[in-house]
Structure formats: C-alpha cells, structure tokens
Amino acid sequence: METAMNVHAALGAHRLVPVVVVDDAGAADGLAGALVAGGLPVAEVTFRTAAAEASIRVMAARGDVLVGAGTVLTVDQVDRAVAAGASYVVSPGLSRDVVERCLEHGVAVLPGAVTATEVQAALELGVSTVKFFPAGTSGGAKAIAALAAPFGGVRFVPTGGIGPANLHEYLALPCVHAVGGSWMVPRDLVSAGEFDKVAALVAEAVALTAGKEVLV
Template structure:
C-alpha cells in the first residue's frame, strides 16, 4: 500500500474519471498513459465503474483506484476488480477497515481537525480533502497541515489549471485530484485524442509547479 501511495505522490495528479460505459475504458487508459499520467480514480457513480477498473487494471501499467466508495461491500467490489486504492468522500471506519483487510490503500475524506484526528485513530495518515473549493480551499489545507505535521492531503473538488498551483505549492499536499483532463463529455464522445492532449497539458503544468 505504501508503494501505491508513493506512486500517486510521484505523479502529483489523480484524474477523477466518471465512466458511463466500460467500452470506453481502454480508450481512456490509452489517453492517460500516452499523456504521461498512468493514474486513474474511477468513481463508483455509475454501473460501469467496476468493469472499467478491471479493464484498466489488467493493463499492468497504471495505478488504478476506485472513487466515491461509500460502503465495505463497494470496497470488495473495487478490490475484486483490481483497484489498488479506494477513495471516499468522507470518513467511514467500515470502509477503512475493509480496505486494510483487502490490502488496498484507503484515502478517506477529511476536512476538519476532528475528522483528521479520527483518521489518525484508524491508522490513516493521508486523507482526501473534499470538496476542496467549498471547504476553504488551499488556505484551509494549509491551516489543517499546521497542527498535523505527519498528515498528507489529496485535495479534490473545484481544482483546475487556474488554481492547481495554490495546492501543489503546499508541502503537505501529496497529490491533487481533478477531472478537468478527463471530461465526461469527451469520454462519452470517444474523443480520446483530446483527453490525451488535456492530460499532457496537466502533466506539464504540474511539472512546472514542482519547479517553482
């Protein structure tokens, strides 16, 4: 699990993908890898999620996880499909414990000091900060990071090219989640060339921020 976390930190970006059809999974995976970002968080917001994870994970060249995981049974579904990490919008003990049982990394949501402390009690030291934009943004992440020196954050929600630097400049930010490089409409239209272009742009932007 530490290896998965390290790989997410290496890329600094986590594409949050909503799949309406598993038939598009190969195209999305090809576009992400070709764009220089072999990472995907496939959300459990659609019925195509598990099969899409299965297709992407089977490639062997991507870090594939499941997002919007709300229950322990969804953890099982994600793990069975090949997900190596599980992301939740909030903090659920049953989800975190099932992730530990299944050997997958848990990234639960936490946006308050109390939630971060609860996550620490569960053995979690990297949390999703969601929804970032409406929970105080980068300033809130900085404020939370101050008393929790050993906690890392993955802000997600309302983040794009214009404000990416605000988050990546924070030492406590492990990676940033976003969907701007994988728009649902482009995926549905099968425009994977555009997805690849947007992904490459995002990777280049994140690289520039790392040099600042």
C-alpha cells in the first residue's frame, strides 16, 4: 500500500481523480485497464454500492492503479476499505472518527470541508488536504480561492458539478491539488463494459488537464 505522502504526490501529479461507481465487481478489472490505457491510473471507488469493496480489492491487486475509497462515512467502512487495499479514503464531510482511524491505518484521508470552520477542524486533526464537496453548489472556484487566503497551506480537491467546461477554473488555482469528477467514467458505460469508450473519455480528460494553461 502507498504511503500517505506518496498518495498525495501522485494525486497532485495526475491532477484528476476519477470518481467511480461500480455496480458489479466483474467490471472492476476492465475499468482499471481503461484508466491505465487512458493515461490516468487513479480511481476513487465510491462505497455507495455493494460491489465497492470487491471492486477495490480487484483494482488494487493489479498494482498499476492508485485506488481509493470514496463516500466513506464510518470507521467500519474505513477498516473494510483499507482491508480491501484502498490507499486513500475520501469522505463527503468531516468526521473526527473517520480521520483518526485513517491516520491509525497510515492511509491518506481527504475529508470534506467547505467552510472555514471545517477547514480549521481538519487542520486540528493533522489534515491539510481536503475535499471541497459539493463544489458546484458551494461557491465553486471563487469560494475555494477565498478560503485559501487565510489557509495558505491547505490544498483542496474539489468534486461535484465539475466537467470539461469548468475544469480549468479549478485547476488554475494554485491551492487546488487535484479535481475529482465522474464525467470520464460514466456509470452506464462501466456497467455495460464499454471500456474502450471509457478509455477514450479518460484520455480526453487527461488532455484537458495538460492544456489548462491554454484554457484559462
């Protein structure tokens, strides 16, 4: 399993975190292959489906994809995600119990924080990289830029309501470590096993991040 420092370095290098919903663990290997083929070997597998745990196990076992667990709400889910091979854990909100359990396991944790109070609480728990969710309805890039002013050392991973049209607004901010999104891994294409199409969408998303200076 990757160390927390390595995970954060990798997320920052890729700039994009595909947020994946897997309904059948049988699709996990093909999905992982599509991410690798598209040039973005990263996945946040949401814990919203019964297949999440097995999917993380399959993808992590390959060794060529950085796999994390998303929508983690409880300590029990943290334990299950880590046991399945998740290298990082993402929560929609800030839970002291979840953060502390992740730190005990030595895995990177990205708790949700959209207010100054939540960001400060995360810092008090020893976490300086937070998920800004839901980004689109929480003020977007302007809100992140405003929060970054008093919290100079905090890095944000905005997720929710982000797509090709507004991706550049977030990536242009120095405080944005990476951006989470699901547009390049549509649930219906994953379920249908159309991994060539997924790989093509992933490659397009990677090209967008590479061209962000042009888009801003």
